[in-house]
Amino acid sequence: MPSPKEVAQATYDAYRRGDIDTIMGFMAEKVDWKLVGPPKLMRYAGQRETHPEIRRVFDQMAEDDTIQVFQEREFIEAGDELVVLGFVKGYTVPAGKSFETEWAHVFTIRNGKITRWRGFYDTATRCC
Template sequence: MQNVALIQSMYQAFGQGDIATILANCTDDIEWSLHATVNAPYIGTVRGKEAVQKWFGQLAASDDITVFEPREFFGGTDHVTVLGFQKARVLPKGGEFESPWVHVFNIKGGKVSRWVGMYDSAARVKAGG
């Protein structure tokens, strides 16, 4: 399915640190939200490509992601839901944590118009985050 292939290519870009490709596959008015109970700079909702680029910078400055695995893809006509797993270390001197996660992408005109993510933020808190 075309939408699943789009999202898989965006995860591949993320794995290579290619944020420009991710942004190129988003609408100009993208809404990007990560829901969690932890107080980290990347929690909340941002809008627009510039804000999403800043979000990725905040994520990189806060968590050293050592394992990031999108495992299952569920595609629809205008959305893709992905179940995955990650391991990370809280920066600057926190411990390691691991968490399953869920990402939901809405697709409009062949580009991502909304992303919603959720993970086990309690695991990050226990690791010192």
């Protein structure tokens, strides 16, 4: 069985390839998923639980953002819990606004499946 770090790394690699099916394969049937931030700045922010809802998040991200750099920089493991610190650079498609910021992802991964995920980054870099 893959470690939480291996699961997270595989999902990041799949994200960079645009392989959402692989990402979804690492999700538990029901996931406590939340990208923290204001939906008025990121329509894909908010709470999700089902595979179709989470898949829609990735669709909306692809429609709204062009990512130029997406890097994981540090993995902090604690049993089934994992914190990943990273960096993203890109621009918003509707407004053409450049952004770059550090981010933090918090995972709970049990039996090789993501059961909980939280994403945090500086949303002010998208608007102001």
